[in-house]
Amino acid sequence: MVSIQEVAKHNKKNDVWVIIHGKAYDVTEFLPSHPGGTKIIMRYAGADCTKKFDPVHPPDTLDKYLPKDKHLGEVTGGLGIKEEEKTIDPNELKRLDMVKRMPPLHQIYNLMDFEYVARHTMEANGWAYYSSGCDDEITLRENHYAYQRIYFIPRILVNVTNVDFTTTMLGCKSSVPFYVTATALGKLGHQDGEKVLTRSCGSHGVIQMIPTLASCSFDEIVDAALPDQDQWFQLYVNSNRKVTEKLVRHAEARGMKGLFITVDAPQLGRREKDMRSKYLADAAEVQDEENDGEIDRSQGAARAISSFIDTGLCWEDLKWFRSITNMPIVLKGVLSTEDALKAISCGVQGIVLSNHGGRQLEFSRSGIEILADLMPILHKRGLTDKIEVFVDGGVRRATDILKAIALGAKGVGIGRPFLYAMSTYGDNGVKKAFQILKDELLMNMRLLGVTSLDQLNEDYVDTRGLLNRFNAGDELFHKVYEPLDNPKFKPKL
Numbered sequence: 001m002v003s004i005q006e007v008a009k010h011n012k013k014n015d016v017w018v019i020i021h022g023k024a025y026d027v028t029e030f031l032p033s034h035p036g037g038t039k040i041i042m043r044y045a046g047a048d049c050t051k052k053f054d055p056v057h058p059p060d061t062l063d064k065y066l067p068k069d070k071h072l073g074e075v076t077g078g079l080g081i082k083e084e085e086k087t088i089d090p091n092e093l094k095r096l097d098m099v100k101r102m103p104p105l106h107q108i109y110n111l112m113d114f115e116y117v118a119r120h121t122m123e124a125n126g127w128a129y130y131s132s133g134c135d136d137e138i139t140l141r142e143n144h145y146a147y148q149r150i151y152f153i154p155r156i157l158v159n160v161t162n163v164d165f166t167t168t169m170l171g172c173k174s175s176v177p178f179y180v181t182a183t184a185l186g187k188l189g190h191q192d193g194e195k196v197l198t199r200s201c202g203s204h205g206v207i208q209m210i211p212t213l214a215s216c217s218f219d220e221i222v223d224a225a226l227p228d229q230d231q232w233f234q235l236y237v238n239s240n241r242k243v244t245e246k247l248v249r250h251a252e253a254r255g256m257k258g259l260f261i262t263v264d265a266p267q268l269g270r271r272e273k274d275m276r277s278k279y280l281a282d283a284a285e286v287q288d289e290e291n292d293g294e295i296d297r298s299q300g301a302a303r304a305i306s307s308f309i310d311t312g313l314c315w316e317d318l319k320w321f322r323s324i325t326n327m328p329i330v331l332k333g334v335l336s337t338e339d340a341l342k343a344i345s346c347g348v349q350g351i352v353l354s355n356h357g358g359r360q361l362e363f364s365r366s367g368i369e370i371l372a373d374l375m376p377i378l379h380k381r382g383l384t385d386k387i388e389v390f391v392d393g394g395v396r397r398a399t400d401i402l403k404a405i406a407l408g409a410k411g412v413g414i415g416r417p418f419l420y421a422m423s424t425y426g427d428n429g430v431k432k433a434f435q436i437l438k439d440e441l442l443m444n445m446r447l448l449g450v451t452s453l454d455q456l457n458e459d460y461v462d463t464r465g466l467l468n469r470f471n472a473g474d475e476l477f478h479k480v481y482e483p484l485d486n487p488k489f490k491p492k493l
C-alpha cells in the first residue's frame with residue numbers, strides 16, 4: 001500500500017512514480033526507454049495516468065516490461081487526478097452534451113452516418129487519430145472519390161430471387177466479400193477496444209485482421225473470438241527480429257489464418273490532424289526544458305507508438321518469413337503493378353493494394369485504380385490463380401465492394417467506418433454497420449443482375465472515367481469530412 005500523498009512526491013525526472021488502475025509504479029528507470037518519449041510520462045509524474053495509458057498499452061504491458069520490484073502496490077487516499085484535468089473545457093462540455101443526444105441507432109442508414117455521429121461525439125484525440133490522413137489528405141479523399149469514377153453496366157431479366165454473397169478468402173469462409181482491416185488503438189474509441197470488433201465479426205461471420213498495435217493484447221482479442229471464428233494477423237516488423245519471430249510463431253500457434261505484413265510504413269506518415277490535436281490537448285503540458293521552454297510539439301499518437309518498425313525490411317526478408325511460418329503471407333500496402341508481379345515471383349499468397357487509408361505516402365494512387373491496372377496484366381500472363389488480390393481504402397458502400405470484386409479483387413478491407421461504428425454505438429453499432437453492408441450487397445447484386453460474386457467481372461463496370469481525376473460532388477462525404485485546421489493564435493493578453 002502506498003498513499004496518494006507519497007506518490008505525488010515522486011514527480012521529478014530522476015524519481016517518477018505514476019498511478020495506473022489504482023496501483024502505483026516506479027517508472028524512473030524505464031523513463032528513457034519509453035517508446036512514446038519521456039514527456040508524456042512526466043506530464044503525469046506523481047499522478048494518475050490511467051486514461052492516457054489504457055488506449056495505447058495492452059493490459060499485460062506493465063507485467064511484461066516493468067520489473068516486479070517497481071510495482072509498488074495499491075494506492076490509498078483517492079484518485080491522483082491532476083488539477084488541470086478537473087476543469088472541463090467548453091468543447092468537452094459540448095461534446096458530452098451531444099453524446100447524451102446521440103441519434104438512435106435506427107436512424108443510421110449508411111456508414112457515413114456513423115462517421116457523422118463520431119465526429120461530434122468522440123473524444124478529440126481519438127477522432128483525430130482515426131480520421132487523420134497524411135499531409136494535405138489528398139490521398140485520403142482520393143480513395144473515396146476513385147470509386148465514383150466507375151459506373152456499372154448491369155444485366156436485366158435475370159432471376160435474382162436467391163442471392164449469395166458468401167466467399168472464401170485465403171481459405172477462410174466469409175459471409176461477405178469484405179473484412180475488418182487492422183487499425184491500431186481501438187481503446188481510443190471504445191473501452192473494450194478491438195474486442196468489440198471481434199465479437200461483432202463473430203456474430204456476423206466476418207473476418208477480422210488483428211493489428212500489431214492493438215490496445216487490447218493479442219491474446220485478449222483471440223480469446224474474445226468464437227471457437228470457429230477466423231482471424232488474420234497484421235504484422236509491423238520489429239527491427240529486433242527475435243521479437244518479430246516470437247509474434248509470428250505465437251500468432252500461428254493461436255490459429256491465425258493469414259499473416260499480413262505491412263510494407264508501406266518504414267516510417268509513419270505525417271498526420272497533421274493527429275499532431276495538432278495532440279498539440280492542443282497538451283497545450284497545458286509541461287514545458288519542454290530541453291527545448292528552450294517551448295511546448296512539446298509531439299508527433300501525435302501514431303509516431304509515439306511506432307518507433308520500433310524496421311526501416312531495413314526488404315524483399316530478401318520474405319524467405320525468412322516463409323521459413324518461420326506456414327500461414328499464408330500477404331503483403332499489405334502494394335502500390336504498383338511492378339511490386340505486385342515481384343510479390344508473385346516471391347511466392348507470397350496475397351497482396352493488399354492499399355495506401356494505408358491515405359495515411360502514408362501522399363499522392364499514392366487509390367487501391368481500386370491500381371487494381372484496374374493490375375488485373376488485365378495478371379490475366380494476360382496467366383497469373384490470376386497465383387495470388388489473391390485484396391484492396392482497401394475509401395470503401396463505404398456495397399457498390400464500392402462490388403466494383404472491386406468485378407475488377408478482380410478477392411475481397412476488400414474496411415477500416416475507419418467500423419471504428420466509428422464501434423466508437424459511437426459499440427457492439428450494436430458494428431453489427432449494424434455489417435447489416436447495412438449486407439442489405440446493400442443484396443440489393444445491388446439484384447440490381448446488377450447477378451446472384452453470386454463469381455458472376456461479376458470487368459464487363460459489369462465502365463472504368464473509362466477512372467483516370468480522369470475529377471470528383472463528383474458528394475454531399476454526405478463533405479458533411480463528415482473534417483478539413484485540416486490551421487494553427488491557433490494564443491489567447492488575448
Ligand SMILES: Cc1cc2nc3c(=O)[nH]c(=O)nc-3n(C[C@H](O)[C@H](O)[C@H](O)COP(=O)(O)O)c2cc1C
Binds near residue numbers: 131183212393
Ligand atoms: C486509425 C487507423 C489505424 C490504422 N492502423 C493500422 C495498423 O496498425 N497497421 C496497418 O497495417 N494498417 C493500419 N491502418 C490502415 C488500415 O489497415 C487500412 O489500410 C485503411 O484503414 C483502409 O482505409 P479506410 O479507413 O478508408 O477503410 C490504420 C488505419 C486507420 C484509419
